[in-house]
Amino acid sequence: MSANLPDYEQFCAGFSWDQARRELAGMGNGRLNIAFEALDKHMDTEAADRTAIRFLARDSESPADISYRELNERANRFASVLLNLGVKPGERVFGLSHRIPDLYAAVLGTLKHGCVFTPLFPAFGPDPVRQRVEIGEPAVLVTSERLYRRKVADWVRETPSVRHVLLIDQHDQIPEGTLDATALMDAASGDYPTRAMDPEAPALLHFTSGTTGKPKGAQHVHEAVVTHHMTGRYVLDMRPGDIYWCTADPGWVTGTSYGIIAPLTNGVTMVVDEAEFDAERWYRLIQNQKVAVWYTAPTAIRMLIKLGPEMPRAHDLSSLRFMASAGEPLNPEAVIWGREVLGLPFHDSWWQSETGGIMISNFAALEIRPGSMGKPIPGVEAAVARKTDDGIELIEDADETGELVLKKGWPSMFRGYLHQDEKYRSCFAGDWYLTGDLARRDADGYFWFIGRNDDVIKSSGHLIGPFEVEAVLLSHPAVAEVGVIGVPDQVAGETVKAFVSLKSEYQPDDALRRELMGLARKRLGPAVAPRHIEFRDELPRTRSGKIMRRLLRARELGLPEGDTSTLEGSAE
C-alpha cells in the first residue's frame, strides 16, 4: 500500500493551496466552517455511522464508541446551548477540561456557532488559567466541577467578561454561579444549522509563551482547516476508517489541530484516552485498538525507550502503519529505536502554535534523516536567514545556521496576537515569518533544529516563558531576584530551573527552598513550576539591571559565555 503522498518532489511541484481548498466540502459561496468539515460533511455519507471517538475512560479499558452522527448531534446540542444563553458568534469560549467526549463536542459546537475556541491545559495552576482568561476575555468557560473548584472558583467573579461557567463531566453538586452543561445539552436541540463562516473569521485562539511579559494569544481563522486536512492526509497519511491516536492533550495546539480537527476532517476513528502516560497501557492500547497511525511526542517516546524493549515485544504492534512525533526535536536514537523495536521509524515534524499546523516534516515517501525535522510540506517555502539592518537576508549555502523563516500565505498561519499588533508585526520581515527557532538546511534540503534564539524553555514539548515563573517566585517576600532557565533533561528535553537570590534578612535553607517550590507548584501547576531551585548570592545582570538568563545557562551547562560586554561590573 503506497502512501497518500507517494512522490514528494512530484507532489510539491503540482501542488497549490487552491487545489487543497477543493479537497474540502465547503459551504457554498466561498464560505466554510471547521466543524462542518469535521462533522456535517460526513452526515450524508457512509462515514456518518463510523466511530469518530473511541473513548477509554481512565479506570476502564473497554472502549465507548461515539459515531460521527452522535458526535455531530452532541456538538449541535452544545451550539444550541450557546444560542440559548445568548452567546454571540465571534465571542470566545475557553475550555479547561480533561479528555472526555463532551469536551470534543464543546469545541466543535463552539465552532458551529461561529464562536472562537481556546483550549487551556488542565495541568495549569490557577495563575496561568486566570492570566489567559484575563487576556482572552471569554464569554464562556467550559470546565469540570473539580477543575472549577481548584483553579477557577477563587477568582472568576473578578473577570467580568465571563458570563457563563459551564460544567461538563459528572459532578456531585453544581457550585453556585455555574451551570450544568451536561443537563443543558441533554435538553437542548440536537439540530443546529452550522454557521457558514467567512474563511477569514476567527476560529481558534492558542496561547503561547514568550520570553518576556504575558502569554501571547495566536489567532487562527476557519481557513486553517485547509492546512489541517491536507497535512492529516499527506503528512500523517490518514485514511478514512483508520484507527488513529494522537497522544497530545487538546489543551495544547497539537491536541486541537491533530487531536480533533485533522482526524475528523479525514474521517478516521480517533482514540481518546483519558488516562495519563502509562507505558504498559499504551502498548496494550495500540495492540487492542489496532492503532494504524500514531502521533506522539519525544518526551513520551524517551520514557518508552527508558523502559526497555521487552514490553513492546510482548505486544502485537503490527497494526501500526505510520508513526510521527512533534513538540520538540526528536533525537536520532529515538527514530532508530522505533525502527528496531517497534518495527517502524518515527517521523519527526516541526511546527508552532503560530503556524497552526505541521510545516516541516519527514514524509512516508522520503528517506528519514534521524535527528532532522525533515522537509517543508507542499505549499510551504522554508529558508534559513540572518538579520540585517533593514530586514533579513536568506542564507543560500548549505549547513549555515540562521533563523528558520517561512514565506507568508499558508492557510493556517496566525492572523495576529490578540491585543498585541506590534508584537505580531515584529514577527515578519517582508514576506517572511520569523519563527524564532535557529536551524540549518543541509545540501539535500532537510532542515535541522539548532535551538531557540530566545530564552523560552521547552519542557515535555510545552513552551514555558521564564518570565511567568520568575513573576510568581518574586511574589514571595524573601525573594530579591530570580532567573529561570531550562536545563537539559534526558526525558523531558528540558526542565525548569530557578536561580534565586534572597533579601539580606533571609537565609537560604531547605525549608525556604521547599516553600518556594510549593508556592510555584500551587500557582503555576507542575507542568510550569520549577523542578529545581538553587540559591545564589547574586545573579548576573546587565548594566541596565536585567537578569542575564543566557549567562546563567552557559555557566550552569559549562558552555562558552559568549558576549558579556553588557554584564554589570564588566569593563566599559
Next chain:
Amino acid sequence: MNRDELRKAVLEELSSIAPDIDMTTFDDTANLQDAYDLDSMDALNLAEAVHKRLGVNIPDQDYARMRSIAELLDYLTEKL
C-alpha cells in the same frame, strides 16, 4: 519498618517533590494526579526517591500503577 514508618518516609519524599501538598490533611487513598496535581514526571521522581531512601527498586512498568499513596505502600510492604 512497619507501615507507619514506611508511610512517614514516603510522605517525606513526596513532600519534597511537591511541597504544595498539605500533609496535615493528606488522603492516602486519593488519586495523586487528580487530588494533588502530580504529573508523570513527579511520579518518576517519587519512584527514584523511594528507591534511594528505602532501597526498593520500583521497576518502571510498575510505578505508573501507583495511583495513590495507599497503593504505593501496599506495593512497598510486599517488597520489603
